[in-house]
Structures are given as C-alpha cells and as structure tokens.
Amino acid sequence: RSRSFELALRGHADSTRWRLSLFATRFRDMIGLDESFLPANIDTARVLGIEAGTGFMWRGFRLESGVTWQDAQDRSGGANQGNRLARRPRISGHLDLERRIGNHVLGLRWVGEGERQDNAANTRRVGGYGTLDLRAETQVARDWRLQVRAANLLDRHYETMAFFNQSGRTGYLTLRYSPIAR
Numbered sequence: 001r002s003r004s005f006e007l008a009l010r011g012h013a014d015s016t017r018w019r020l021s022l023f024a025t026r027f028r029d030m031i032g033l034d035e036s037f038l039p040a041n042i043d044t045a046r047v048l049g050i051e052a053g054t055g056f057m058w059r060g061f062r063l064e065s066g067v068t069w070q071d072a073q074d075r076s077g078g079a080n081q082g083n084r085l086a087r088r089p090r091i092s093g094h095l096d097l098e099r100r101i102g103n104h105v106l107g108l109r110w111v112g113e114g115e116r117q118d119n120a121a122n123t124r125r126v127g128g129y130g131t132l133d134l135r136a137e138t139q140v141a142r143d144w145r146l147q148v149r150a151a152n153l154l155d156r157h158y159e160t161m162a163f164f165n166q167s168g169r170t171g172y173l174t175l176r177y178s179p180i181a182r
Contacts, residue, residue: 002027016056024048032086035119042120043076045085060099067093074120083122087161089113103139108132118161129158140175147174 008021030042049070056063072085084090091114098107112130135149148171155169 001029015058016054018054019052021051022049023051032120035124040120042074042085045073046075047072047085047088062096062098062100064096064098065094067091080120080122083120084117086119087116087126089116089128105135105137107135107137109135113160126159126161129156131156131158143177143179145176145178147176148172149174 002025004023004025006021006023008019010017010019012018025047027042027045027047030045032040032042034040047070049068051066051068053064053066055065069091070088071090072088074080074083074085093112095110096107097109098105110130110132112128114128116126116128118124118126131151132153133149133151134153135147137145137147140146151170151172152166152168157168158166160166
C-alpha cells in the first residue's frame with residue numbers, strides 16, 4: 001500500500017515547455033527482492049524526490065531533457081533503518097535530440113543513472129552508467145512506420161543490479177502500426 005503526493009508546475013513560452021515537480025510516497029508492506037531475487041517484505045519506506053524537464057524546438061531540432069533526484073529510504077526500524085532502498089539510483093536523467101525531415105525522423109538518446117545500493121544492508125554498491133542510442137524512422141505506408149535503432153551504441157558494460165549484466169551494443173528493427181484517426 002502506498003500514499004503519494006505530487007506538486008507540479010508546468011509552463012511554456014513560444015516553443016519551450018518545462019515542468020518541475022516535487023513528490024513524496026510512503027509505502028507500507030512494500031515487496032522488494034533480496035540478494036537471491038526472492039520476495040522480501042519492507043514494512044515501511046518512503047521516497048522523496050524532485051523531477052525537472054524541458055523540451056524545445058531549435059532550428060528544426062527537437063530537444064528534450066529531464067532529471068530526477070530521489071531519496072528512497074527503508075523506514076522499517078531495525079538494522080536497515082535509514083538505508084537506501086535497493087536498486088534505486090539517487091539521480092537519473094535523459095537527453096533526447098530529434099530531427100524530422102519529411103516522413104523521416106533521426107534521433108539520439110542519452111540515458112544516465114547514478115550508483116545504487118544492491119541490497120537492503122547497503123553493503124554492495126552497483127556503479128552508475130550512461131548509454132547512447134541512435135534511431136532512424138520512416139513512414140512506409142499510411143499507418144505504418146519502420147524504425148532502425150542501435151541501442152547502447154558505445155557498447156558500455158553496465159549492470160542495473162549486481163551480477164545482472166545488460167546487453168552490449170544491440171540493433172533493433174521495428175515495424176509499427178498506428179492507425180491515424182480519420
């Protein structure tokens with residue numbers, strides 16, 4: 001069970017949009033995963049955070065960015081009282097750059113996440129990382145789009161949890177059907 005509160009401010013001027021939000025969530029009987037990936041109960045926890053984002057057009061390019069800072073703590077009492085919740089980075093962010101040329105779209109996306117603790121005792125740390133993706137998309141028919149994407153373009157070795165390696169450089173070919181309202 002959880003209770004959340006969010007206060008957000010949004011605005012825009014010309015071609016620029018922005019958003020700033022503060023959030024707080026309190027959990028009771030939260031289910032997490034222990035070091036063996038088995039369900040583990042966390043009696044109470046709380047997450048406080050702030051998110052900021054912006055997006056704008058500049059010389060035909062669309063740029064969007066966002067950053068999140070969060071303080072996620074175990075509040076159950078006992079040995080883990082005040083420890084960071086496992087596998088939650090304190091800071092994360094993204095940056096998207098996109099250019100539309102007729103029916104074609106070219107884009108670049110960077111995602112970064114800070115270090116995190118991998119267990120409830122906060123004795124195992126997993127380092128932060130950043131990845132870069134490149135994509136190209138084209139409209140092949142009225143309701144159909146074809147996308148080619150290179151994920152983790154720089155072949156960065158990283159883990160989102162200890163001993164759980166993520167894919168290196170990977171390629172995707174996606175055919176997407178999205179009917180246009182008539």
